[in-house]
Amino acid sequence: MVRWPWRKDTATAPTSTVSDSDARPGTDDARQPTAPGAGSTQQEVRHSGNATATDGGIAVSGIYTSTVHLPPEALRPPAGVDAPAGLDDLPHRPGHFVGRGHELDRLDAALAAPGTALVQAVHGLGGIGKSTLAAHWAATRPHGHAPIRWITADSPAAVQQGLAHLATALQPALARALPDKELSEWALQWLASHTGWLLILDNVNDPADITPLIARTPGGRFLITSRLATAWNDAGTLVRLDVLEPAESLALFTRTATTQHPGRDLEGAADLCDELGHLPLAIEQAAAYLAQNPLTTPRTYLHLLAQHPAAMYRHGAATTPAERTIARIWNITLDRITHLQPQAADLLRTLAWYAPEHIPTTLADGGAADPPTRNAALGLLNAYSMITTDPTTSTLAVHRLVQALARTPDSDDPHRTPMLIDHAREQATTNLHIALPTTWNIPTTWLTWRTLLPHIDALTDHTTEETDTDTTAELLNDTAGFLRNQGLLARAIRYLQRALTTCERVLGEDHPDTLISRNNLALAYQSAGHLKSAIPLYEQTLTDQLRVLDEDDPPVLTTRYNLAGAHLEAGHLEKAIALYVQTLTDQLQVLGEDHPETLASIGGLGRAFRLVGHLDRGILLCRRALAGQLRVLGEDHPHTMASRSNLADAYREAGHLEDAISLYEQTLTIRERVLGKDHPDTLASSNDLAGAHRKAGHLKIAISLHEQTLTDQLRVLGEDHPHTMASRSNLAESYESAGDLKRAILLYMKAISTYERVLGDDYPHTFDLRRRLANVYRSAGFPDRAIPLYEKILASCERVLGREHPLTVMARDDLTDAVAERDSARSG
Template structure:
């Protein structure tokens, strides 16, 4: 046993802190923005009664440690000593306290074990004021309970990815991403640290990285190190698009491997998965949706309600997602999404089969969530889901589409068409047709129907040549498949008779388009007759109030107007407007279109 000088044996309360005890971590990173967060940390200076406990929480890579170090080094908090403790484990906390004890009394280092040194530090903290401990990267509040529950003096500043466990904190600072101007400033300052360079694409790169500080620093450091091969931020964007797994995972020389976004979130998911594996499955599913306003109804079939709720709670607690109780939606950072849907065989959380399963699950959830009708009362539900369908088809490769994907984009494309969405309708119709052709075959009736939907989309966009070609080719292919029952035929009519009727309706549409395109009295009279037949057919099969029938009435009015019978056209439009107001409502695009026509503003309805 080591004998201690008498001075080292005095009670902790009688030990004064010598100068130079601070061990604040090096502030290597540039600091931008965060004025409001710094002010929040300052605000606790006004409350000096008892211990002051503050917690800064947020997503891994958001800059919590950087904020804490900058505040402690630059603000007038008046605390001494300032001690930094790596608090990601119970052992780390204990070692940090032991280091404080030996810093106060160096002779204790060889006389007491770590446990006793930590106890000595706690005794000193409890009997002194004015000190500041920064407990960095706390993963479990239990690891720091002896500090948060047992001390009544001094100041604790906690940084953690945990968002929901700091009820005892004097104030809680939620750290979000940088603003666009701030992230632009950060990337520019690092990227040009070695001299001037071409900054083409800087704003686009910051947006792609979701203004996440660590990702901005990682990208900027890569640009500095690889100036010859990656001369601009736009070149870095191209690398992310072509090699996302490598770019998210690899660090530049001089950067610790764990200081990349892939590694940081890997460690978080290790912990989450150990607690509840379905949470990782949920995160991979969320990766395929739009980042904001994700309805929790899309998560209903993830697991039984308790397991689903636990998964949502864990991801929220670790700042991987955020919840908006007022709207019943969740949000997720776009870079977390990008990583979660990028396969990497080296990462157990991003195995290709798990990512493919999550993509298919996200698709199925969207199909189940689609409303059963397109009446105005269902429009809010449709509109809430469309951004998430947009995101899915944007991120999923067409060759991975299944029949479920095809059904999804086919139905949503139909809704967008009836909403007058223009070019997006063509995108959806093309995607649905491509998927059906690959999954079901070129001449399957469902594929042919998808081709007709694309023809209507071209017609609505004014591309009559493409519309007519598709209508006519589909007629040929449809008649070639005449022995197959038509799922679109009314009632129980099938086979040849139904095939000819189905094809005839679309042939009449093609001929009507020819008439409009070519002009001339004969063609226009033919168009009027064809539209009259189309309207009669739809009235018989669908009823006089069906939206498709109303659209046919509008098209017939257009044919009357084109042939010179403006009075008859206006009369039919007036009748159709009354039907629309009664059946589909004032806000329906067809209602608006007919009103425009009656006001002399003509836009053809598909």
């Protein structure tokens, strides 16, 4: 160790030799050597280790002694050394900088404030642009600090190295005499004795690495960048850096991608920026790739990202440093996180399978860790900005690109091996399955369902059927029940199709869960009006169940009941009644009269009798079902509400309109209270009430209710939902009853077009609507327009129902009458 020439000494000698243990900088043991001549100072330095000294040094084994000649000005104490001009060493800054005006203004205000040891910290996710912001601010804003020194501060050694470089920049000759440790000490003393400088401490991993530096230089100005979010409570100003605004990220992408090829086609760039989550580093990496590959478009890059994510996250353009790619940036953080707590890395990979925002803490389970360990893992991820937490809602958020990388397997990445990715996916599936409510038709569970649904959707979108397990199938089955209850039928069908495929592959064709899944899919098809798909699926399920189960097993009874309902809606009334009777007989024997499924079958049979014209028997059975459900289930149960509506239908058909309206109003009131005004069943009750008012001649009330119901259903359910289609046709009928034939015709035409597109030409309601429109044309005196419709109805009825079916006979009579009217009009 060299003796420091700026200390007052107690003894002088021309040369002196000490070891590292003999003295420390800043102690009285450090003695000033005597200059050997007028123009230079000679020092003899002893170091441990093997080395070859140059510039007059003598090489020895194990210990070497070197003689260094320093000019007199190099021996001045740090306090007496002024910083020369041109000492700033900001790193190369990106050519394009966008946005961040608010953050720059905050740094302006904070670093201009008077005081000592002023510390500011900029924190955020790796790749968010912390270093870029710091460099841009230091280079372009009028902060008045000089010199500006940039120190990479990700370790104690790096801090020491940065200070040594500062000492060398101030006194270049010292580098020939002092090792880094002593150069660092010299720089510390210089900083402590000067003002006006700014140190940017970049990428601090541990505040302890820079605490001694800040403590010894109380007059300094420090700007810190760090991924740590929770370690800067003592900072004068804490700036949290978030992603760019969409317009800013698009501007950054456009400027970078068009550097070499101005005016190139960047169609799809906004979508690419969205996919990259508006993260600056990802935007720059993608734009640099496009700049280097002018034939690659943003759409092509999106496709590459979807098909080859591991490679695209790992590689940028040829000029992109390997350490500045998304994969490398986050791997550095994950290396440290894994070293500190491996469970945190497991948890991050699990969180990657959910939606990016509003992740309930109930889903934050990376495995078998105990709650304290899990909480510590969450805290560590939050500290390193890999997640953000919202204490007010007890939810988490993860940047979508962090998620995309964390769920992408890469055999070359120790944090993303296929085995780790598979484990995380299975853990996420298990977490969601455990968090599901036990039922989906009770309103008190709906908030939980709605909270979990985005994360179930995300898991489904990010996985494939090949990786699904029986747990996945059960998760999708249960979720589809909620979706069907809420009127989201297309999504329910997709989930059930996938669940059934998985059950068949994993469990086999005859497994009870497979049979339940097939029944559930048929029920969803039925709810959507796809009876041609529902009925064969029910029949297949029933056949398979009867092969492996007894005829009166509850699953068999359920499937037979559902099949009866499907035949009823398809107009196969005799088949429906026979199935209801068989099912009810078995249920009375096996389950008893008060069982909810038995009561449902009683109501279903009553509805069937009503549709075949046996109104008295239908009303009697509907009353019996409602009384039992009120007694067993209560008036707020969905089955009870459905039975009250069925009884109201029977009263309406029988002409008891006051009774029907009263029951419809009761049902509507209860459903609004229990289910909410926008629930599909509530809107259906509003439509039913409007229909009863129409039949009672209250046309103004009916039209007003129908118009409001249709508006709400279009908003909530969409144009293609069966309830919406029914409401449109009912409104047309009300206009027809009011004599507004022009509006009625337009609505009937729209309704027919929708039914044909969604359900097909042969759906029973499509027949009925064509007949209604044809009747309106006849009423308006246009039999020529009615005849093609009647011909189409007759052909469909004969093909689907047979020549002797009542609807076929009715269609034939309608056509005969219309032709007669036309001929009569022509002859007259």
